[in-house]
Amino acid sequence: MKTRAAVVLEAPGNYEVVTVDLDEPQAGEVLVRLVAAGLCHSDDHIATGDLPVATYPMCGGHEGAGVVEAVGPNTEGVKVGDHVVFSFLPVCGRCHWCATGHQNLCDLGAHLLVGGRFDGSNTFRMSYEGRPVGQMSGTSTFSEYTTVDVRSVIVLDKDVPFEAACLVGCGVVTGWGAAVNSAETKPGDTVIVMGVGGIGIHAVQGAAQAGAGDVIAVDPVPFKRDMALKLGATQAFASMEEATDFARSKTNGQGAHAAIVTVGVTTGDHIASAFASICKTGIVVVTGIGPMNVGLPIVPAELTLYQKRIQGSLFGAANPTADIPRVIRMYQEGALKLDEVVTTRYSLDQIAEGYRDMHAGKNLRGVIIF
Ligand SMILES: NC(=O)c1ccc[n+]([C@@H]2O[C@H](COP(=O)([O-])OP(=O)(O)OC[C@H]3O[C@@H](n4cnc5c(N)ncnc54)[C@H](O)[C@@H]3O)[C@@H](O)[C@H]2O)c1
Numbered sequence: 001m002k003t004r005a006a007v008v009l010e011a012p013g014n015y016e017v018v019t020v021d022l023d024e025p026q027a028g029e030v031l032v033r034l035v036a037a038g039l040c041h042s043d044d045h046i047a048t049g050d051l052p053v054a055t056y057p058m059c060g061g062h063e064g065a066g067v068v069e070a071v072g073p074n075t076e077g078v079k080v081g082d083h084v085v086f087s088f089l090p091v092c093g094r095c096h097w098c099a100t101g102h103q104n105l106c107d108l109g110a111h112l113l114v115g116g117r118f119d120g121s122n123t124f125r126m127s128y129e130g131r132p133v134g135q136m137s138g139t140s141t142f143s144e145y146t147t148v149d150v151r152s153v154i155v156l157d158k159d160v161p162f163e164a165a166c167l168v169g170c171g172v173v174t175g176w177g178a179a180v181n182s183a184e185t186k187p188g189d190t191v192i193v194m195g196v197g198g199i200g201i202h203a204v205q206g207a208a209q210a211g212a213g214d215v216i217a218v219d220p221v222p223f224k225r226d227m228a229l230k231l232g233a234t235q236a237f238a239s240m241e242e243a244t245d246f247a248r249s250k251t252n253g254q255g256a257h258a259a260i261v262t263v264g265v266t267t268g269d270h271i272a273s274a275f276a277s278i279c280k281t282g283i284v285v286v287t288g289i290g291p292m293n294v295g296l297p298i299v300p301a302e303l304t305l306y307q308k309r310i311q312g313s314l315f316g317a318a319n320p321t322a323d324i325p326r327v328i329r330m331y332q333e334g335a336l337k338l339d340e341v342v343t344t345r346y347s348l349d350q351i352a353e354g355y356r357d358m359h360a361g362k363n364l365r366g367v368i369i370f
């Protein structure tokens with residue numbers, strides 16, 4: 001079939017909406033009609049080239065929710081008409097990582113920046129003018145229709161609004177889990193969240209829910225700081241220097257227990273400023289992604305003598321099949337705010353404007369409504 005989709009033809013480049021060819025679902029695949037898709041910064045990285053992918057053109061998008069239109073033969077767990085959210089990390093349920101409670105690190109992840117089928121056949125479900133098109137994270141949610149592996153979708157209750165649901169497949173759990181799982185936030189802790197975008201706002205909410213005494217949001221954009229204060233931050237500052245001074249003032253000069261880095265284009269310098277803000281045994285959680293160059297300007301002895309920790313965090317170290325339903329339930333019960341996070345809605349044709357707005361700091365999360 002044909003569908004309209006936003007693709008990056010080469011990097012550096014921009015999203016362009018073109019008509020692509022899309023395969024009907026084969027065994028183990030489903031065809032989904034998109035209803036809503038979030039504009040995560042990671043899709044911008046594949047356009048700028050900060051996160052180079054193996055296949056260009058690449059159809060972007062890995063936050064999305066929609067309706068199942070067709071199901072391949074012998075495909076279990078999903079039926080036509082189901083409402084689904086995409087998980088940007090597929091779950092095989094069988095590999096070492098899935099079997100040991102680390103579904104976020106499932107071995108299927110090896111395929112996600114190639115964007116073809118997960119079976120090693122080097123085949124693609126999407127093409128443009130005869131060239132294979134990669135599907136970002138295996139999902140390519142910037143498309144009116146997409147065909148994906150059934151292991152990339154999670155069925156939703158029909159009363160969950162698509163607009164909120166689309167966020168949970170990446171931004172919500174990534175931020176919330178960074179605070180709750182990776183930073184191991186405990187009641188009374190002093191936690192800094194550096195960068196209040198579509199990911200950081202959920203780290204703010206997660207730290208508050210886990211009982212942090214101080215939830216210190218850092219962002220140069222005043223609107224982001226205002227939103228952080230509305231959704232759980234106790235303080236908000238424009239710079240890490242101010243945040244670090246405040247954290248020390250609350251901890252007898254020691255520093256924050258955790259600093260979570262969710263800056264849009266994360267560099268070694270950002271991680272180093274987070275490292276400087278934490279106390280002995282404190283933890284820096286690195287969620288943000290940036291250019292692939294080497295370099296983390298920290299003093300190694302500080303790591304040793306102060307027992308500081310630096311912890312990477314993918315999808316908030318969470319398990320999609322358990323934690324996506326968990327955050328949806330918290331949203332339905334009012335404990336987690338998602339409607340407030342969607343600040344602007346765009347059509348698919350306005351996607352470039354959506355990313356311009358992200359760079360201009362106008363959105364917590366922009367969402368495409370199909
Ligand atoms: N680890 C994962 O699983 C995972 C998943 C999704 C996204 N990401 C990455 O997380 C990062 C954040 O994504 P997003 O969608 O929230 O981006 P975003 O653009 O919505 O938000 C980034 C925020 O960082 C702020 N910022 C910029 N420079 C700053 C600085 N020096 N100090 C403090 N704040 C600063 C911006 O003003 C913005 O509010 C990106 O790098 C993205 O690729 C990681």
Ligand SMILES: [Zn+2]
Nearest residue numbers: 040042170171
């Ligand atoms: Zn994302």
Ligand SMILES: [Zn+2]
Nearest residue numbers: 092095098106
């Ligand atoms: Zn697995």
